[in-house]
Amino acid sequence: MTYAKEKEVAIAAATAAAKLCEQVRADIPQAIEKKDKSPVTVADFGAQAIICQALAAAFPDDPVVGEEDAKELRKPEMAETLTKVTHYVQALSPDATPEDVTRWIDHGNGQVSSRYWTLDPIDGTKGFLRQDQYAVALALVENGEVKVGVLACPAMPLDGGQTGALYVAVRGEGATMVPLSGGEPQRLQVVMADDVANFRFVESVEAAHGDQSKQNAIAQAVGITTESFRVDSQAKYGIVASGKAALYLRLPSPKYPDYRENIWDHAAGAIVVEEAGGRVSDMYGQPLNFAEGSKMMNNRGIVVSNGTIHDQVIAALAEN
Ligand SMILES: Nc1ncnc2c1ncn2[C@@H]1O[C@H](COP(=O)(O)OS(=O)(=O)O)[C@@H](OP(=O)(O)O)[C@H]1O
Numbered sequence: 104m105t106y107a108k109e110k111e112v113a114i115a116a117a118t119a120a121a122k123l124c125e126q127v128r129a130d131i132p133q134a135i136e137k138k139d140k141s142p143v144t145v146a147d148f149g150a151q152a153i154i155c156q157a158l159a160a161a162f163p164d165d166p167v168v169g170e171e172d173a174k175e176l177r178k179p180e181m182a183e184t185l186t187k188v189t190h191y192v193q194a195l196s197p198d199a200t201p202e203d204v205t206r207w208i209d210h211g212n213g214q215v216s217s218r219y220w221t222l223d224p225i226d227g228t229k230g231f232l233r234q235d236q237y238a239v240a241l242a243l244v245e246n247g248e249v250k251v252g253v254l255a256c257p258a259m260p261l262d263g264g265q266t267g268a269l270y271v272a273v274r275g276e277g278a279t280m281v282p283l284s285g286g287e288p289q290r291l292q293v294v295m296a297d298d299v300a301n302f303r304f305v306e307s308v309e310a311a312h313g314d315q316s317k318q319n320a321i322a323q324a325v326g327i328t329t330e331s332f333r334v335d336s337q338a339k340y341g342i343v344a345s346g347k348a349a350l351y352l353r354l355p356s357p358k359y360p361d362y363r364e365n366i367w368d369h370a371a372g373a374i375v376v377e378e379a380g381g382r383v384s385d386m387y388g389q390p391l392n393f394a395e396g397s398k399m400m401n402n403r404g405i406v407v408s409n410g411t412i413h414d415q416v417i418a419a420l421a422e423n
Pocket residue numbers: 141170223225226227228229230307308309311312313334335336337356359362365368
């Protein structure tokens with residue numbers, strides 16, 4: 104088994120971070136506004152602290168490229184928020200001080216290099232605030248290729264009535280889903296072409312994060328006639344990997360034509376789908392570039408599929 108230690112550490116860290124997030128969610132979190140006007144919560148900071156602490160201890164030489172940083176949190180007017188974050192972190196790491204917490208968060212300020220981790224402590228913060236889907240997303244990238252991906256989706260409903268999924272993939276070794284509450288890992292397989300009931304497509308809840316009218320037109324062009332399934336965060340990748348949808352489309356929003364996708368919004372999800380037999384590319388069929396920087400400057404839009412319809416989707420995009 105390759106990357107055994109990386110997989111073990113990533114699973115333990117993402118599972119712990121998911122626990123922290125669920126604790127915050129039960130307490131009804133408040134949104135804090137970031138400089139770019141997007142929301143962040145004490146759970147985003149706490150989850151980044153917990154995961155970075157674990158990665159720094161196990162792999163001290165690996166940079167971590169995370170979404171959040173502690174710059175604002177260090178300001179005196181944020182002391183109360185930092186106290187709250189520290190309180191949630193202490194439930195998992197009792198000796199943690201506020202200084203530890205900000206230091207661990209800023210361990211996530213690393214740069215893309217030949218080997219690095221990328222972390223989205225909460226992907227779908229808006230979904231998290233709405234008590235909808237969200238994901239803790241962690242991936243290891245080597246020489247531009249995602250090697251390990253772990254996606255914790257604490258609000259994901261499972262067959263059989265439980266809630267909470269952990270999706271795990273290692274390059275060349277397949278993808279599995281294990282309930283966050285524990286149990287046997289189940290092998291993931293994307294939907295087959297003849298599984299009509301699951302031949303659906305997923306897209307973001309937030310209309311401004313895509314182009315919903317074009318997404319619908321492309322889905323129809325490849326024979327998907329049912330309405331989209333709208334889900335927050337990289338949970339969408341988990342749904343495609345589990346064979347519960349054939350396609351996830353994320354086309355550039357007409358409102359933000361210059362938007363570029365972040366590596367942490369896709370790395371973990373992409374390997375989970377690929378290892379379940381699916382395909383991931385940008386809207387021109389180009390591979391996602393995880394080798395350059397935190398934003399994928401040369402990619403536009405995201406297409407995630409079960410594989411069988413991928414070329415058809417790219418062809419439909421070229422025509423529309
Ligand atoms: N304009 C635009 N276009 C595309 N994507 C954008 C845009 N603005 C933000 N973001 C990123 O969207 C991430 C949330 O993913 P989703 O859209 O799938 O979920 S959600 O519907 O917003 O909950 C969200 O990730 P988090 O910040 O981690 O929640 C953002 O990185």
